[in-house]
Amino acid sequence: MSDSSSVGIVVPQIAHFAEPLALRSGAILPAYDLVYETYGTLNAAGTNAVLVCHALSGTHHVAGKHHENDKHPGWWDNMIGPGKPIDTNRFFVIGVNNLGGCHGSTGPVSINPATGKPWGSSFPIVTVDDWVLAQSRLADRLGIECFAAVVGGSLGGMQALQWTLTFPDRVRHALVIAAAPNLTAQNIAFNEVARQAITTDPDFHGGDFYEHNMVPWRGLRIARMLGHITYLSDDAMGAKFGRKLRSGDIKYSFDVEFEMESYLRYQGDKFAESFDANTYLRMTRALDYFDPAADYEGNLSAALANAKADFLVVSFTSDWRFSPARSREIVKALLDNERDVTYAELTAAHGHDAFLMPDKHYHDVVRAYLENVE
Amino acid sequence: MTHVPAQAHAHFSEAAAERRDFTAIAQWIAPGAKVLDLGCGDGSLLGYLRDTKNVRGYGVEKDDANVLACIKNGINVIQMNLEEGLAGFEAQSFDVVILSQTLQAMYSTERIVQEMLRVGKEAIVTFPNFGFWKHRLQLILGNMPVSKNLPYQWYDTPNVHLCTISDFDNFCRDHHITVQERLVITDGKTIHLAPNLLGSLAMYRFGNAA
Numbered sequence A: 001m002s003d004s005s006s007v008g009i010v011v012p013q014i015a016h017f018a019e020p021l022a023l024r025s026g027a028i029l030p031a032y033d034l035v036y037e038t039y040g041t042l043n044a045a046g047t048n049a050v051l052v053c054h055a056l057s058g059t060h061h062v063a064g065k066h067h068e069n070d071k072h073p074g075w076w077d078n079m080i081g082p083g084k085p086i087d088t089n090r091f092f093v094i095g096v097n098n099l100g101g102c103h104g105s106t107g108p109v110s111i112n113p114a115t116g117k118p119w120g121s122s123f124p125i126v127t128v129d130d131w132v133l134a135q136s137r138l139a140d141r142l143g144i145e146c147f148a149a150v151v152g153g154s155l156g157g158m159q160a161l162q163w164t165l166t167f168p169d170r171v172r173h174a175l176v177i178a179a180a181p182n183l184t185a186q187n188i189a190f191n192e193v194a195r196q197a198i199t200t201d202p203d204f205h206g207g208d209f210y211e212h213n214m215v216p217w218r219g220l221r222i223a224r225m226l227g228h229i230t231y232l233s234d235d236a237m238g239a240k241f242g243r244k245l246r247s248g249d250i251k252y253s254f255d256v257e258f259e260m261e262s263y264l265r266y267q268g269d270k271f272a273e274s275f276d277a278n279t280y281l282r283m284t285r286a287l288d289y290f291d292p293a294a295d296y297e298g299n300l301s302a303a304l305a306n307a308k309a310d311f312l313v314v315s316f317t318s319d320w321r322f323s324p325a326r327s328r329e330i331v332k333a334l335l336d337n338e339r340d341v342t343y344a345e346l347t348a349a350h351g352h353d354a355f356l357m358p359d360k361h362y363h364d365v366v367r368a369y370l371e372n373v374e
Numbered sequence B: 001m002t003h004v005p006a007q008a009h010a011h012f013s014e015a016a017a018e019r020r021d022f023t024a025i026a027q028w029i030a031p032g033a034k035v036l037d038l039g040c041g042d043g044s045l046l047g048y049l050r051d052t053k054n055v056r057g058y059g060v061e062k063d064d065a066n067v068l069a070c071i072k073n074g075i076n077v078i079q080m081n082l083e084e085g086l087a088g089f090e091a092q093s094f095d096v097v098i099l100s101q102t103l104q105a106m107y108s109t110e111r112i113v114q115e116m117l118r119v120g121k122e123a124i125v126t127f128p129n130f131g132f133w134k135h136r137l138q139l140i141l142g143n144m145p146v147s148k149n150l151p152y153q154w155y156d157t158p159n160v161h162l163c164t165i166s167d168f169d170n171f172c173r174d175h176h177i178t179v180q181e182r183l184v185i186t187d188g189k190t191i192h193l194a195p196n197l198l199g200s201l202a203m204y205r206f207g208n209a210a
Helices: A128-142 A155-166 A185-199 A217-231 A234-240 A259-274 A277-289 A292-296 A324-336 A351-356 A360-371 B006-017 B020-027 B044-053 B064-072 B109-119 B133-140 B165-174
Strands: A013-017 A032-039 A049-053 A092-096 A149-153 A173-177 A310-316 A341-346 B034-038 B056-061 B077-079 B094-100 B120-128 B177-186 B201-208
Touching: A013 A128, A032 A128, A049 A128, A049 A155, A092 A128, A128 A155, A128 A277, A149 A155, A155 A173, A155 A277, A155 A292, A173 A360, A185 A217, A185 A277, A217 A259, A217 A277, A217 A351, A310 A324, A310 A351, A310 A360, A324 A341, A341 A360, A341 B064, A360 B064, B020 B044, B020 B094, B020 B120, B020 B177, B020 B201, B034 B044, B034 B109, B044 B056, B056 B064, B064 B077, B094 B109, B109 B120, B165 B177, B165 B201
Parallel strands: A049 A092, A049 A149, A149 A173, A173 A310, A310 A341, A341 B077, B034 B056, B034 B094, B056 B077, B094 B120
Antiparallel strands: A013 A032, A032 A092, B120 B201, B177 B201
């Protein structure tokens, strides 16, 4: 089986960084690893690199498979590959797991060399700017002076935007998809409920559950269930599940009665088995804290004044967690600065998750934009 | 703007050679001006102005296929519905705001003209002249006009606010809009005599009343 539009079998790599990283919080990470994958070939001039930034639960495994019978390709496999919108025949694409993650980059689950125990609760809070800084060091390591494009959806889109501010000379195009210039109060509220679910789980042990050989899976599961509801639209849920019953009859019980419940439990269980609760806390906090305008008295236009990149901003009509209105705020700030910007507001039923869906027009937009990126 | 292959540039120049309204609009625009094109379609006009006048610009368009065409053509395009006004564009932030053959298809006619003058230092509006003799003749003969500039049947037309040159002159007067220049053309030729009867396309350049 060879799928000509797949990047095929990929092998994650690890870059170790011995130079300390000063974090936004004031904490210093003495040394760290970043796990990453690359697809395609970096050209001799090093000008065709595209960085793909992941969202809350994403990883470095963006495209391809880890082995021949791998049932689950990378999380954005429909977007990235030979001939796909982010075309690996042209671009050298990099996926990297962010600091604080739980898929191989240094995070709460990693061993702190100073103590010989997992970092756990002592792993510092990381922010979007910290991630961008760490990613830039990986770019240095790979010989990439300037990215042709930095691409991301949701929290990944925030990183793409931050790249243009932290390193205006190191990114020529930013694709900011289903993102926002900061979180609304409602969004922070959702994140707080998720965190409370985790931190009040008796198995959480203040974040040091590893040494108790426990996992606060109940809290993590509920956090994920809540998140999942907000990533979908009411219409999409209605279309997919409606009020369908699991067994056809109401049983007057608190077991799974509706298909919707079954789906949520399944998603929650699957996630809680594979994801780290401390990582989830930190990813949601990074979302909460992201606010480039905060240093400019809330003036986003002033915050984006240093950006030099060209932008493609994309939103989805049914996305109520990162609504089109929030993307329009980014667009307005870019217009105020006379940046080259294109904004596509895509009609989509899938809510926030639409940015991961293989919609033809969405893919055509990304493809067309990148075709004009030299 | 995003760099596009040389082929695309040639395409805009060729397309524009047949578009007398493009060349007329270009005459009204200073080199290097900052331009906003409302209802920009596939970005042809902006591409032409970029190639011939070195303008910096953005298009506004609501249709998915047109937005995609603009992206392919390397034109900055903002997808939004003009009926909702120009929120997101600062006052007096453009040298020129263009509404090319779109006015007649808009519901919020007064609002969009006001918005153009808020956002732009100058505005250019073009529209098909409903008073063109061929249109009048068809009405006299008992049918809704269909022509090169009004290529739709009554049942499938997007046009909801058709007007004559005389109507638009009155509109400008009533709304205290100072018309700086008016050009009327038919089949690429400038019409000086009886423009409301003999002109098929009307083009206005105006600003706020002093």
